[in-house]
Amino acid sequence: MQPTTVEQVVLDLIVILTAGAISGAVCRRFQISSLVGYLMIGAICGSGGLGFFTSESEVLAHLAEIGALFLLFSIGMEISLDEVQEFAFRLLVGGPTQLLLVSIPSALLIRALGLDWPAAILLGSAIALSSTVLVFRALKEGGVQSTAAGVSSISVLIFQDMAIVPLMLMAPLLAGASDKSSMDLLKLGLYSLMFLAIIPISGAIVRRIGVPVLQRLRSRELLVLFALAVLGGMCYLAHELGLPAALGAFAAGLILSGNRLTQQVDALILPFRETFAAIFFISLGGLLHFQEAMQDPWLILIGLPVILALKTLGGAVALRAVGVRWPVAFCFGLGLAQVGELSFLLLSEGMRLDLINAAQYNQMLVLAIATLLLTPAMISYGIRAVGDHLAEVVRHVKKLKRPPSDVKEAVVIGVGPIAKQVASRFEMMGILVCFVDMNAVNTYPLEQMGFRTVTGDATKLKTLQQAEVDRAQLVLVSVPSDEAAVAIVRTIRRLNKKATIMARCRYLETRARLLSSGADLAIDEESHVASALLSMVDSLDLSPH
Incomplete structure (x- = not known):
């Protein structure tokens, strides 16, 4: 007797969550990023491996999209507007410098390989993004997250996290799937500005009305429901305005960031985020077919060192641009040399829009997993190499606009x-x-x-x-x-x-x-x-x- 659609989805979820738990335990034991574990176990259990679940399930795809929304929601909550203002120079100079120095040469190299410009631009942008979660964890374990180089690296990563939203908006335009006139694009721009204006207003309302009410009620259940309502409401509003739901999820995180309940919300949402994130990354890994990826092994063997070198150099120049000395900049540039988790959002969107095919997706996935596996060792080496050069520490307080002079x-x-x-x-x-x-x-x-x-x-x-x-x-x-x-x-x-x-x-x-x-x-x-x-x-x- 063949299982019904509902039964098949439930079976797929059981397989995915069980596989996620096993891979998480193994990664914890060998100190490997859980992201790598999810992608690998997805590749093993998916249609390209043992065939335990099918990534083509529409319901499963929707659950994976929810995981992507939770991921962007949590990133928005981690980005305090105070910190953005505090490290504005590093963020606005180092971030664009790294993104441009990596994405443009990458796109040119990919175009030289014979791909068309839309695919080259999408893949170049995906290569430029690094892993915020992995790098921040490694910097914290090394005790260098508060050094000038550490803060500069984190600022570059924050800019990348913020850049994923316009990059996701760019994908339909590259695919020509929007079919919008100039007037439609102008209207979309106005809607985008309106949506962005809503964020600080909503944040102020939450801080001044929502937070005090929730504190008086002292209910964790209401806090979770409130956070999910904000997330769902912003995603729905973005959809109604013709904007991607990803922008709504990111905006919801910004609205709930920087108040007394932010850390509590993050802790309460953690089970939802981790569960759906596991579904998202394991489903992405399920799209990986090693046989297709290795049809051109030289592309993988040559592409890996090229990506590492290009991203290390781009990261080093970006860090130097914000005042980090060259030896330290190069060593910390190693920490930005991987292809990060947000790249998979962009790649999956590109595959959905037929900007890239399955073979190209598989090759990028193999390259990304390889860079992620190498990242902890590269960061550890970089920290040891610079040694005493990391003495300069950035204090997390705002510099005085009017420093006192001759105070009486x-x-x-x-x-x-x-x-x-x-x-x-x-x-x-x-x-x-x-x-x-x-x-x-x-x-x-x-x-x-x-x-x-x-x-x-x-x-x-x-x-x-x-x-x-x-x-x-x-x-x-x-x-x-x-x-x-x-x-x-x-x-x-x-x-x-x-x-x-x-x-x-x-x-x-x-x-x-x-x-x-x-x-x-x-x-x-x-x-x-x-x-x-x-x-x-x-x-x-x-x-x-």
């Missing part, structure tokens, strides 16, 4: 242990300090010690005028309420356009609001406490033995 007067708002320590440092530097606090019990001892004090509510204009913030060169805001801190910073900036304003807040999401309100430097307690706790966990040596 400072105002400290909020008298607590933190503010007192900073004020003590100011005094040692010969700076006159005025303290502002609502509680006279806090200001009285300081007044007895000879400091100028103002007792009153710093959110009131009159109190700040009494403290003479309009003539201060430096202002420190260290109050327990984040909302009060934002209001105080905004008022200070209206009174004094030139002062350097430093502010402390409790929550990560408030940091961006402080900076937009006029603060030059904002420190949030959440990030620093998390870093301290992670350092404590790392010191416990909890790695499996």
Whole structure:
């Protein structure tokens, strides 16, 4: 008796998930990327191998597409708009430099092999993308993710993650499948701009309304449903506007990024993401036919070193362009030499649109798996090779727009242990300090010690005028309420356009609001406490033995 369609899909899912669990365990044991394991087990169990499942199943293809959407959703959540602003130079210079220096020569070489221009451009773009997950994990294990070279490499990867959306939009145009007139393309451009404008507005609504409500309800189930609703809603909106659902998934991640619940959402969504990602990558691996891929073995044997050399050189030049020294740039360029997971999104879209055929897809898949297998060893070698050249570390704080020079007067708002320590440092530097606090019990001892004090509510204009913030060169805001801190910073900036304003807040999401309100430097307690706790966990040596 032949199984029905539903039964066949269920059987395929059981095979895929079981194969994913086995490959994950093997990869964990031998410290190989799970991505490589998924692709390999898919190739073994798919129609090109043992034939345990058929990648041609329409339902299975839809499930794999959901996996791709979850992957883009998680990437969007990992990209904090604060970090993008913080490392804007590295991202906007290093990212395009690497993408262009790799994709253009790759496309020219592929065109020289006889492929048409649309296929050459698609394959060249796919080759240029690297693996964010694999590289970041390797840099973190090497303890170099905070070095100048490490941060620059991560910035290049973030740019690539962001570039996948316009590249996916480009694929139908290359295939000529859009059949759109100039007016249609103009309308699509306007819809794209409208959609992009919705992202920051939706993000602000989520932070100011959604997050407080969800925190009061304290329900994990509601949080998961809310995240999935945002993901589904943005994908549907993108589809209705004629944009790819991938753009909607990426936008949903950006909307939910940078607030107090981001890490919790990511943790709760993790089972869905990993399950559907396994289906996606194993299904992609199921398309691999080794016999077809090895019909031209010389193309594989020559293509692998060419890709590694081209991507290493392109990565090195990009890193050098943002200030990394040549020896370090070349060694870290090795870490960007693989073909990443997002490349498979582009390749599968190209195959669906008949831009590339099955043989070309198989050859690219073999080359990509080979580069992914070599990546950990290449990064490890690069870190050992540069050695002491990695002393320069980039601090994850925003550089002052108005660095204080010849500071004579400072105002400290909020008298607590933190503010007192900073004020003590100011005094040692010969700076006159005025303290502002609502509680006279806090200001009285300081007044007895000879400091100028103002007792009153710093959110009131009159109190700040009494403290003479309009003539201060430096202002420190260290109050327990984040909302009060934002209001105080905004008022200070209206009174004094030139002062350097430093502010402390409790929550990560408030940091961006402080900076937009006029603060030059904002420190949030959440990030620093998390870093301290992670350092404590790392010191416990909890790695499996």
